[in-house]
Amino acid sequence: MTRQRRVILEEIRRFDGHPTADEVYEAVRKRLPRISMSTIYRDLEALCEWGKIQVLEVGCSKKHFDADTNNHYHARCIRCGRVTNLPVQPFTYLEQAFRDLCDYKVIGHRLELIGLCPDCLKQQKEKQRQAATEPVEADKKG
Amino acid sequence: MTRQRRVILEEIRRFDGHPTADEVYEAVRKRLPRISMSTIYRDLEALCEWGKIQVLEVGCSKKHFDADTNNHYHARCIRCGRVTNLPVQPFTYLEQAFRDLCDYKVIGHRLELIGLCPDCLKQQKEKQRQAATEPVEADKKG
DNA sequence: CTAGATGCAAATTCTTTGCGGTCAA
DNA sequence: TTGACCGCAAAGAATTTGCATCTAG
Numbered sequence: 001m002t003r004q005r006r007v008i009l010e011e012i013r014r015f016d017g018h019p020t021a022d023e024v025y026e027a028v029r030k031r032l033p034r035i036s037m038s039t040i041y042r043d044l045e046a047l048c049e050w051g052k053i054q055v056l057e058v059g060c061s062k063k064h065f066d067a068d069t070n071n072h073y074h075a076r077c078i079r080c081g082r083v084t085n086l087p088v089q090p091f092t093y094l095e096q097a098f099r100d101l102c103d104y105k106v107i108g109h110r111l112e113l114i115g116l117c118p119d120c121l122k123q124q125k126e127k128q129r130q131a132a133t134e135p136v137e138a139d140k141k142g
Numbered sequence: 143m144t145r146q147r148r149v150i151l152e153e154i155r156r157f158d159g160h161p162t163a164d165e166v167y168e169a170v171r172k173r174l175p176r177i178s179m180s181t182i183y184r185d186l187e188a189l190c191e192w193g194k195i196q197v198l199e200v201g202c203s204k205k206h207f208d209a210d211t212n213n214h215y216h217a218r219c220i221r222c223g224r225v226t227n228l229p230v231q232p233f234t235y236l237e238q239a240f241r242d243l244c245d246y247k248v249i250g251h252r253l254e255l256i257g258l259c260p261d262c263l264k265q266q267k268e269k270q271r272q273a274a275t276e277p278v279e280a281d282k283k284g
Numbered sequence: 285c286t287a288g289a290t291g292c293a294a295a296t297t298c299t300t301t302g303c304g305g306t307c308a309a
Numbered sequence: 310t311t312g313a314c315c316g317c318a319a320a321g322a323a324t325t326t327g328c329a330t331c332t333a334g
Contacts, residue, residue: 002289002333021323036291041324043289057201061298062323075246087243095255101229104217104257111253113237115246144308144314163298178316183299185314203323204298289332296325306315 005043007031009052009067018056018064018074018083056083057110071108077117079124086113147185149173151194151209160198160206160216160225198225199252213250219259221266228255 011027012019019027025040044065047053056064056074064083073086090111099106116124153169154161161169167182186207189195198206201218206225215228237248258266 004290034291036293037323038292038325039290046289075240075244077246078249084244084246086240088240094253098217098228098230098255102217102226102255103260104219104226104255105263106217106255106257107220108256109253110256111236111251113240113244113246113248114250114252115248118245121247146315176316178318179298180300180317181315188314286332286334288334290330292328292330294325294327297323299321299323301320302318304315304317306313307311308313309311 002043004028004032004035004039005047008040008043009047012053012065013067018066020062020064020081024065073111073113075113075115075117077120078114079116079120082117082119084117144185146170146174146177146181147189150182150185151189154195154207155209160208162204162206162223166207201254215253215255217255217257217259219262220256221258221262224259224261226259 007028008024011024011031015023015027021037021040021044024044025035025037028035028040044053044055048055051069052067054066054069056066062081068085071090073088073090074083075086076083090109095106095109098104098109149170150166153166153173157165157169163179163182163186166186167177167179170177170182186195186197190197193211194209196208196211198208198216201223204223210227213232215230215232216225217228218225232251232253237251240246240251241248
C-alpha cells in the first residue's frame with residue numbers, strides 16, 4: 001500500500017458521490033501534484049482487486065468508483081452524469097426469479113435509476129422560467 | 143432512408159442478441175463492402191433519433207444496439223459481453239417506490255442481470271473438467 | 285537489495301468530425 | 310437539381326502499455 005494508493009482511496013471515500021477516474025485524478029493531484037493519470041488507473045485497478053473499492057459500470061463511456069463495496073443501487077443523472085446511492089437493500093429475489101427465466105448462470109444484477117439530480121432539475125426549471133418570460137426566438141423562421 | 147440505413151436496420155433486427163457498432167459493421171459489410179465505420183455510427187445515431195432502434199448502455203465501454211425500442215430488461219455475459227433480452231415486463235412500481243426515496247426527478251430505470259451466457263458457461267465447465275484431470279501446474283512454486 | 289510501483293509518453297480502443305465527392309427524392 | 314448522405318482520413322476522449330527510474334518492505 002503506497003502513498004499514492006492511500007491518498008487515492010482516501011479521496012474516493014471523501015468524495016460526495018462516486019468519482020470518475022479524472023475526478024479522482026483532480027482530487028489526488030491537490031495532495032500529490034506529480035501523480036500521473038496512468039498511476040490513477042493502475043491503482044484504481046489494484047484497489048478493485050483488493051476489494052477496497054468497486055467499479056460502477058453505469059451508463060456508458062466513463063467508469064465511476066465507489067469505496068462502498070457492498071451491493072447497492074444507484075441513481076444516475078442523465079444530464080451531468082452524477083451517480084449517487086439509493087437507500088434500499090438490493091432485491092435479491094430478483095436474481096432467483098430470473099434464474100428460472102433465462103439460461104444464463106446468474107452472478108448478480110444491477111439496477112440504476114435514470115433521472116435528473118437536484119442541481120440539474122433546478123437548472124432546468126430555471127431555464128423553463130426564462131423561456132416562459134422571454135420572447136420566443138425559436139419561432140422566427142425567415 | 144438510404145440503402146445503408148435500411149441494411150443496418152435489417153442486420154440489427156436479424157442479429158441474435160444486441161450487436162455493438164463493430165458487430166453491426168461486420169454484418170453490414172458482407173452486403174455493402176465499401177461502407178465505412180463513420181457511416182455506421184452516423185446511421186445508428188439517426189436510427190435512434192427516428193426511434194427505429196435504441197442504444198443499450200449496459201456495462202461500460204461498448205454501446206449495444208437494439209431494434210426493439212420497447213423498454214425491457216437485459217442479461218449481460220460478464221465474459222464475452224453478449225447482451226440478450228429477459229422475458230419479463232419491466233417493474234414500473236420500482237420507479238414510484240424510488241421517487242419517495244431520493245431527490246432525483248425519476249425518468250426511468252435500467253435493470254441488468256450479470257452472469258455467464260450458455261456458451262461461456264459451457265466453456266468454463268470444459269476448462270474445469272480439464273483442470274481436474276491434468277496435473278496441477280499452478281502449484282509448482284520453485 | 286529487489287520486486288513491484290511510479291511518471292512520462294506513446295499506443296489502443298471506441299467514437300466523432302471535417303471535407304470533398306455522390307446519391308436519393 | 311440539391312440537400313442530405315457517403316467514404317476516407319484524421320481528430321478526440323477514455324484507458325492501457327512500454328520503459329527507465331524510484332521506493333517501500
